[in-house]
Amino acid sequence: MNELKIESKRQKIRTAMVCLSLLFFPITVFYFSPYLAVYASVYGIFAGCFILIAAQFIAAFFFGRAFCGWICPCAGIEECCAIANDKKAKYSRKRFVKFFIWIPCFIAIIALFIRAGGVKTFDPLFLFLTDGKFIPMFGSHDFYAFWGMTSLMASTSIIFGRRTFCHTLCWLAPVMSVGTIIKNVLNYPSLKIKSDPSKCVHCGMCDKQCPMNLDIQNMLKTGYIKSIDCIACGKCVDICKYGVLKYGIFNKENSD
Ligand code: SF4
Numbered sequence: 001m002n003e004l005k006i007e008s009k010r011q012k013i014r015t016a017m018v019c020l021s022l023l024f025f026p027i028t029v030f031y032f033s034p035y036l037a038v039y040a041s042v043y044g045i046f047a048g049c050f051i052l053i054a055a056q057f058i059a060a061f062f063f064g065r066a067f068c069g070w071i072c073p074c075a076g077i078e079e080c081c082a083i084a085n086d087k088k089a090k091y092s093r094k095r096f097v098k099f100f101i102w103i104p105c106f107i108a109i110i111a112l113f114i115r116a117g118g119v120k121t122f123d124p125l126f127l128f129l130t131d132g133k134f135i136p137m138f139g140s141h142d143f144y145a146f147w148g149m150t151s152l153m154a155s156t157s158i159i160f161g162r163r164t165f166c167h168t169l170c171w172l173a174p175v176m177s178v179g180t181i182i183k184n185v186l187n188y189p190s191l192k193i194k195s196d197p198s199k200c201v202h203c204g205m206c207d208k209q210c211p212m213n214l215d216i217q218n219m220l221k222t223g224y225i226k227s228i229d230c231i232a233c234g235k236c237v238d239i240c241k242y243g244v245l246k247y248g249i250f251n252k253e254n255s256d
């Protein structure tokens, strides 16, 4: 096995899933766009994007940010861009920028719904089907949404390094981060990365592989990886030859 290439079945499946999701991105783009969320809330429409946001939030109670690692089309873009630049960038405080994007968006959506008189219509296909007709990707609004979003994701990752968009700008990531915090605080059985610090030989391979540039060697000392930036990709687990890390549904900490 190449030292920096993980050949595990899990990573093959994960890569295939994010690439497949990327293929569908020209169709699903609107559901990821803050534009649709704001536009729909002006008219009091509970659109498909809100179903996605609610699903991400609820899923995070059990799976943390696994959506980002396994399903998100942006992951497909950013992992393709890693071929051009796989630099491990330090984000420190920049990772909080996404919260400063999410909070005004969230407040604006709530305010617009209130101004519209609450939820008036449930329309999961809002702007996707109009008068029964499918709006093609290269039609009108979605042309700009698609190329704007893909260009931003690709350019930030190519210029600054691995998963920069996911780390610093994604407006949906905070939704799952909040769900992950709740999961960690309530400490019920859920998807976790468990560690046995006594087995670690500090080879540093997990740190090198982590797409979110997390300080795994330091975090594993607590027995679990609990960062709200962990996307549960499992790369650290798959690269570790010493069996330090385990991936799965684990019971409460200190009880399993
Ligand atoms: S957890 Fe495994 S891969 Fe990471 S530093 Fe320890 S021994 Fe190396």
Ligand code: SF4
Binding pocket: 193, 209, 210, 211, 212, 213, 214, 216, 225, 229, 230, 231, 232, 233, 234, 235, 236, 237
């Ligand atoms: S800590 Fe492990 S599972 Fe989490 S993002 Fe990093 S490599 Fe993936």
